[in-house]
Amino acid sequence: MDQHENTPRRIRQLKLPSGRKIEVAYFGTADPDLCELHHCGTCGSDLVHPIDWQPTSKSYWQVTLRCPNCEWCGTGVFSQRTVDRFDAELDRGTDSLLRDLEKLASANMTEDVARFISALDLDLISPDDFRR
Numbered sequence: 028m029d030q031h032e033n034t035p036r037r038i039r040q041l042k043l044p045s046g047r048k049i050e051v052a053y054f055g056t057a058d059p060d061l062c063e064l065h066h067c068g069t070c071g072s073d074l075v076h077p078i079d080w081q082p083t084s085k086s087y088w089q090v091t092l093r094c095p096n097c098e099w100c101g102t103g104v105f106s107q108r109t110v111d112r113f114d115a116e117l118d119r120g121t122d123s124l125l126r127d128l129e130k131l132a133s134a135n136m137t138e139d140v141a142r143f144i145s146a147l148d149l150d151l152i153s154p155d156d157f158r159r
């Protein structure tokens with residue numbers, strides 16, 4: 028028997044509703060690098076993010092994950108390849124959030140300027156409004 032078949036491909040720690048923690052070890056021939064850490068296996072959200080990580084060996088990381096949608100939390104050991112893909116997905120998520128933030132800030136500024144212009148046109152703002 029191939030020695031690698033006795034070695035878990037992935038270990039995931041789960042916290043049960045009772046508070047008890049269990050470890051689930053994944054064996055078999057499925058490619059562990061196909062798991063997507065940003066995807067929540069409980070609720071299907073793609074917003075899972077790391078809350079802690081540390082190397083366990085030269086090419087494996089122990090990562091604690093949290094789903095903000097259903098509050099699932101777990102820890103597992105993952106290959107460098109899987110963690111690299113997760114890191115790239117987190118970068119894409121950060122870029123998406125920054126683009127949304129820029130759009131929101133721009134929309135808010137546009138509304139503020141429009142209100143200010145409207146107030147000036149209606150003589151609702153005078154120099155006294157700017158004195159201390």
Ligand SMILES: [Zn+2]
Nearest residue numbers: 067070094097
């Ligand atoms: Zn979830």
